[in-house]
Each structure stands twice: as structure tokens, then as C-alpha cells.
Amino acid sequence: MSVDLSVDIGGGLTLANPFIAASGCFGYGVEYADVVDLSTLGAVAVKGLFLDEREGHPPERIVETPSGMLNAIGLQGIGVRRFVAEKLPPLRERGAVVMVNICGSTIDEYAEVARILDDAEGVAAIELNISCPNIRKGGMMFGCSLAGTRDVVAAVRKVTRLPLVPKLTPNVTDVAAFAAAARDAGADAVSLVNTFLAMAIDVETRRPRLSNVMGGLSGPAIRPIAVRMVHECRRAVSIPLIGMGGIMNADDALEFLIAGATAVQVGTANFVDPFIWGKLTAGLTGYLERHGMAAVTEVVGSLDLSTRDAGPTPEAACS
Amino acid sequence: MPVDVDATVLSNTRLSSDYNVLGLAAPAIAAAAEPGQFVMVKPGLGDHPLLRRPFSVFEVIEDDAGRVTGLSLLNKRIGVTTRTLFGLEPGARVRCLGPLGRPFSPAAPPERAWMVAGGVGLAPFHTLAVALRARGVESTLFYGARSAAELFHLDAFRRLGVRLQLATDDGSRGDHGLVAAPLERALRGLGPAAPLRLYACGPTPMMRAVTDLAHAHGRRTEVSLEQVMGCGLGGCYSCVVPVRRNGGRPRFVRSCLDGPVFDGRTVVWDGLGAG
Numbered sequence: 297m298s299v300d301l302s303v304d305i306g307g308g309l310t311l312a313n314p315f316i317a318a319s320g321c322f323g324y325g326v327e328y329a330d331v332v333d334l335s336t337l338g339a340v341a342v343k344g345l346f347l348d349e350r351e352g353h354p355p356e357r358i359v360e361t362p363s364g365m366l367n368a369i370g371l372q373g374i375g376v377r378r379f380v381a382e383k384l385p386p387l388r389e390r391g392a393v394v395m396v397n398i399c400g401s402t403i404d405e406y407a408e409v410a411r412i413l414d415d416a417e418g419v420a421a422i423e424l425n426i427s428c429p430n431i432r433k434g435g436m437m438f439g440c441s442l443a444g445t446r447d448v449v450a451a452v453r454k455v456t457r458l459p460l461v462p463k464l465t466p467n468v469t470d471v472a473a474f475a476a477a478a479r480d481a482g483a484d485a486v487s488l489v490n491t492f493l494a495m496a497i498d499v500e501t502r503r504p505r506l507s508n509v510m511g512g513l514s515g516p517a518i519r520p521i522a523v524r525m526v527h528e529c530r531r532a533v534s535i536p537l538i539g540m541g542g543i544m545n546a547d548d549a550l551e552f553l554i555a556g557a558t559a560v561q562v563g564t565a566n567f568v569d570p571f572i573w574g575k576l577t578a579g580l581t582g583y584l585e586r587h588g589m590a591a592v593t594e595v596v597g598s599l600d601l602s603t604r605d606a607g608p609t610p611e612a613a614c615s
Numbered sequence: 616m617p618v619d620v621d622a623t624v625l626s627n628t629r630l631s632s633d634y635n636v637l638g639l640a641a642p643a644i645a646a647a648a649e650p651g652q653f654v655m656v657k658p659g660l661g662d663h664p665l666l667r668r669p670f671s672v673f674e675v676i677e678d679d680a681g682r683v684t685g686l687s688l689l690n691k692r693i694g695v696t697t698r699t700l701f702g703l704e705p706g707a708r709v710r711c712l713g714p715l716g717r718p719f720s721p722a723a724p725p726e727r728a729w730m731v732a733g734g735v736g737l738a739p740f741h742t743l744a745v746a747l748r749a750r751g752v753e754s755t756l757f758y759g760a761r762s763a764a765e766l767f768h769l770d771a772f773r774r775l776g777v778r779l780q781l782a783t784d785d786g787s788r789g790d791h792g793l794v795a796a797p798l799e800r801a802l803r804g805l806g807p808a809a810p811l812r813l814y815a816c817g818p819t820p821m822m823r824a825v826t827d828l829a830h831a832h833g834r835r836t837e838v839s840l841e842q843v844m845g846c847g848l849g850g851c852y853s854c855v856v857p858v859r860r861n862g863g864r865p866r867f868v869r870s871c872l873d874g875p876v877f878d879g880r881t882v883v884w885d886g887l888g889a890g
């Protein structure tokens with residue numbers, strides 16, 4: 297029996313399977329062309345791009361923490377124009393489905409980057425990074441305010457017909473409200489979560505372990521919180537969700553799918569195992585066969601709450 | 616093209632309370648590795664520690680028939696992964712991804728080759744010495760360590776025809792103090808016209824000092840840097856080194872792709888991080 301792994305993530309974009317390389321964890325994709333056949337991934341979300349080149353933060357840029365890692369890369373990047381000229385052609389040639397993760401210090405910058413991508417050949421979707429915790433201006437600044445989220449999404453919506461996927465930050469109290477705000481402003485789908493703002497200290501030197509003092513936590517440590525957030529968003533909005541946070545194998549991915557994500561992204565796990573992609577599709581296929589499902593869409597949002605209460609409200613979780 | 620091998624531990628030779636040599640059955644990586652390249656290693660499958668760690672390929676292991684059967688790592692205990700690698704017994708499994716990174720550019724006669732190692736910075740020089748011997752290059756190893764007991768594999772280098780210049784922090788063998796002292800004498804002794812290639816690996820201050828010293832004598836140094844690496848494949852941008860090329864402003868380049876071997880004079884040493 298062959299199962300159908302394809303998923304429709306909104307805006308008219310169908311992926312061959314639900315596994316997407318997470319932004320910032322897969323370079324510009326071309327770095328991995330020797331290791332994996334890029335056309336076998338559902339999509340590749342490339343490193344966040346501004347209008348211009350950026351140097352990012354000085355080292356130390358990462359530190360490992362229990363079952364996770366902190367990063368403060370600071371969005372080092374080549375800028376959108378060089379990306380279009382130098383990276384898109386080889387990505388196209390290899391048949392990669394490219395999601396471009398875009399950033400801005402101002403709303404105008406987001407719109408300008410989106411406009412350039414809209415004109416380029418070989419961009420499948422725009423992932424709007426309003427959630428990077430590692431930059432002073434832009435990023436999470438927009439993603440932490442409902443008005444900011446609405447304004448950026450609406451401004452970019454005006455300049456592009458590409459599928460538009462705002463990426464939400466988990467560093468808010470009610471993530472579902474942000475999913476709804478993004479939808480209202482014209483998002484085709486939302487992706488979540490970006491990293492959790494965090495910090496680690498070297499007790500011997502009493503210095504922060506990252507040059508930027510704080511960084512974003514990713515990896516298995518955040519997975520249960522990320523799953524909870526996808527569940528909350530699923531209840532609030534009906535646009536497709538792309539879930540992520542600490543997915544290390546097919547079972548982890550299934551948690552997100554069952555909670556209501558149509559597709560998932562895998563970031564930190566790709567550092568541990570760059571050959572993970574074939575294992576993810578094999579694991580998912582095996583699961584679907586075992587459960588007698590013909591398509592991955594059958595498992596999406598299939599969370600069985602029949603033996604539970606409607607689920608705790610945030611207030612109940614505090615008691 | 617890197618491969619990922621679920622390698623069996625062939626041997627674990629403890630050299631001291633902190634150092635060991637771990638033999639791994641990863642012939643596909645060993646056969647392809649060039650001197651100065653590295654592997655990304657993870658013992659155990661769990662989430663703690665989560666990430667792989669970078670290690671130089673120390674030796675290429677061959678059987679009696681000369682077939683490549685694996686590679687070894689020179690490991691120094693400093694934290695969670697290196698502690699585990701110190702304790703592994705033969706038969707254990709280690710995930711090993713490689714070969715990765717830009718290798719040294721080996722000298723060719725009439726050039727002579729000087730390798731400068733500090734502590735665990737010896738690691739990339741065994742395979743380089745093998746390559747230099749095959750090319751018939753006259754080679755010297757300047758090697759500094761804390762004490763005589765931590766000067767390892769001297770016989771192996773001698774067997775490869777490498778001349779040794781030693782230094783120890785406590786003066787128990789060779790020069791008392793930094794390895795830069797015998798290097799400086801040698802640089803003075805060598806005429807400025809004699810063709811020479813210099814390589815250095817060790818603590819950052821040592822590589823910086825060697826680069827400056829060599830530069831003062833009109834020589835370049837290829838340094839092998841040890842930045843923290845998240846992926847080893849260019850995916851994460853964690854491993855960057857500030858590099859100044861052609862007099863331009865410093866740019867962060869990824870050490871796992873553009874390095875770990877750099878022309879020491881292009882490295883902006885103050886920007887390397889706390890280390």
C-alpha cells in the first residue's frame with residue numbers, strides 16, 4: 297500500500313510531504329545538496345534575509361543546554377538580492393521547493409524584500425519572520441504586538457501573491473490571538489514556533505555564555521510547549537499551521553500533525569543528523585500504514601479529546 | 616561528500632588522565648580524509664548531550680595488508696562529550712560524520728614544513744606528517760605541552776622522519792615555556808630565502824603568537840581554528856571566524872566550510888570569542 301504524504305499548506309501550495317527544513321538550520325539549502333536530494337524535502341526554508349547583507353553577532357553564537365541549544369546568530373546573511381542572484385538558481389536546478397524567510401527592521405523593509413522575491417523565479421512561499429529574538433530592531437518587536445503583527449502581514453500581503461506564512465514567536469502569553477491577527481491581515485498559513493528567549497551563564501567566569509547575552513532556545517527541550525501552542529492555534533483558526541520545535545523523529549512530528557499542524561519544520565535535529573529526512577518520511581509512512589490511513593491528511597488534527605475535558609484553559613493551568 | 620558512519624570503537628588507548636586515542640571503524644571517512652579535515656562525532660543517541668562535536672582525524676588506521684580500517688581521534692577531556700569519549704570501551708558505537716572542512720595545503724619539495732602544536736593541537740599533524748613524508752618533504756614538529764608526560768606519540772612522528780623540537784610549561788622536557796621559543800630560534804637560523812610552509816594548531820593565543828612571529832620573519836602560517844560548531848556543514852552559522860581578506864573590512868566566514876584551516880594573517884584574532 298502506498299500512502300499519500302502530500303499536504304496543502306495554503307495559498308495554492310502543495311508539498312510532496314510535510315517535512316520542511318527550518319529556517320536558519322539549513323543554510324541557504326545549497327550547503328546540503330551533497331548530503332540530501334533537496335527535491336525530496338517538502339520544502340526548504342532558507343536562512344532569514346534582510347534587504348542588505350548583515351554580519352550578525354560575534355562568537356560565541358551558540359551554546360548547548362539540557363536537551364537543547366541557545367543561538368544568537370543575529371541573522372547573518374547575504375541580503376535578498378544576492379540570494380536571488382546566487383542561491384535561487386542552484387536551488388531551482390535541484391528542484392527544491394523554496395520558502396524564503398524574510399526579515400525587516402521596518403515595515404517598509406519587509407515589503408521591499410517581499411516585492412523583490414515576488415519578481416524572482418523559483419520562490420514557492422514567503423515565511424515572514426516576525427519572531428526572531430536575536431535582533432534589536434524588527435523581528436520579535438513586531439511579533440510580540442498584535443497591531444505590529446497585523447501591520448506587517450497586511451503590508452507584505454499588499455505586495456505579493458506568493459503564499460504568505462508569518463512565523464510566530466512563542467514569547468507571548470496567548471499565541472492563538474497572534475495566529476488570528478495574522479489570518480485577519482491576509483496570511484495563508486502560520487508557522488510556529490520560533491525560539492524561546494533564554495539565557496545561560498558560565499558560573500566560573502560569571503559571564504553570559506553567548507556574546508549577545510540572550511539567545512533563542514530550540515531542540516527537544518521546547519517540544520511540549522510548542523505542541524501545546526499548535527493545539528491552541530488549531531482551536532482558534534482554521535488556516536493551515538506549520539508546527540515546529542524539537543522534532544527529532546517521525547513520532548515527534550506526528551505529535552504536531554495530530555495536534556493540528558498540516559506540515560512541520562525540523563531545525564536543530566538536522567544538526568544532529570543531516571540524513572534525517574529519509575528517516576522522517578519512512579517513519580511517517582510506516583505509521584500511516586500501521587494505522588490504516590491512506591493519506592497524511594487523515595492524521596492532521598486527529599487529536600482524540602473524547603476522553604478528556606475540553607482541555608484546560610490557561611487559567612486552569614495556573615491553579 | 617561527507618558520510619555518516621555508526622562506527623564501532625576499535626580501541627581506546629589512555630595516554631594520561633586527560634588524553635586518550637580512540638580508534639573508530641569508519642573506513643569510508645578515513646580513506647577520503649585529507650590532512651586538516653575533521654569529523655562531527657556523537658557518542659550515544661540521547662538528547663543530552665544533543666549536538667555532535669568536531670574532532671580532527673588523528674590517524675588513519677590500516678590493517679596488516681595496508682587496507683584502511685578506520686580512523687582515530689586524539690581526545691582531551693574538557694566536558695560532557697570528551698568525558699564520554701575518554702571512557703568508551705571497544706565495541707561501543709559512535710556516530711561519525713565526515714570528512715569535513717578545508718584541509719591544509721601540504722608543502723612540496725624544496726619547501727620544508729614546520730608544524731607547531733600546542734597540547735591537543737597535535738591532532739591534525741599526524742596525517743599531515745604522513746602526507747609530507749609521501750611527498751618527500753623535510754618536516755619538523757614544534758610541540759609544546761604542560762609537561763613531559765603530556766608529550767604524546769613522539770616515536771610515531773620520529774618514525775615518519777619528523778624532527779622534533781619540544782617545549783613544556785614546567786620545563787620537564789625541551790624548552791622551559793612556550794613552543795614559540797624554539798620556533799623563533801629556528802626562524803632566525805633559517806635564511807629568509809629558504810622555502811618554508813608553517814602550520815599551527817593549539818590554544819588561540821599560541822596560534823596568534825605563532826602567526827605574528829612568523830609574519831615578523833616574512834612567513835605565512837596556516838592555522839587550524841577550534842570554533843564551537845553546531846552542525847559542521849554550513850547550516851547554522853555558529854562557527855564563524857572574522858576574516859580580513861585583501862585589506863577589506865572583516866567578514867564572518869563559516870569555519871566548517873571555509874576552515875578550519877585559515878591563513879593566520881587574515882584572522883582578526885580579537886574577534887574570535889572567549890574560546
Ligand SMILES: Cc1cc2nc3c(=O)[nH]c(=O)nc-3n(C[C@H](O)[C@H](O)[C@H](O)COP(=O)(O)OP(=O)(O)OC[C@H]3O[C@@H](n4cnc5c(N)ncnc54)[C@H](O)[C@@H]3O)c2cc1C
Nearest residue numbers: 668669670671689690691694695696697738841842875890
Ligand atoms: C575543527 C576542530 C577540530 C577539533 N579537534 C579536536 C581534537 O582532535 N581533539 C580534541 O580533544 N578536541 C578537538 N576539538 C575541540 C572539541 O571539539 C571540543 O573539545 C569539544 O567540542 C568539547 O565538547 P564537550 O562536550 O566535551 O565539552 P562541553 O561540555 O560542550 O564544554 C565544556 C567546556 O568547554 C568549552 N568548550 C567547548 N567547545 C570548545 C571549543 N571548541 N573550544 C574551546 N572551548 C570549548 C565550553 O564552553 C565549556 O566551558 C576540535 C574543535 C574543532 C572546531
Ligand SMILES: Cc1cc2nc3c(=O)[nH]c(=O)nc-3n(C[C@H](O)[C@H](O)[C@H](O)COP(=O)(O)O)c2cc1C
Nearest residue numbers: 318319320344367425489490514515541542563564
Ligand atoms: C542556529 C539557529 C538559527 C535560526 N535562524 C532562524 C532564522 O534565520 N529565521 C527564523 O525564522 N528562525 C530561525 N531559527 C528558528 C528555527 O527555524 C526554529 O523555529 C526553531 O529552532 C525551533 O525548531 P527546532 O527545535 O526544530 O530547531 C533558528 C534556529 C537555530 C537553532
Ligand code: FES
Nearest residue numbers: 847849851852871
Ligand atoms: S558549524 Fe554550522 S555553519 Fe559551521
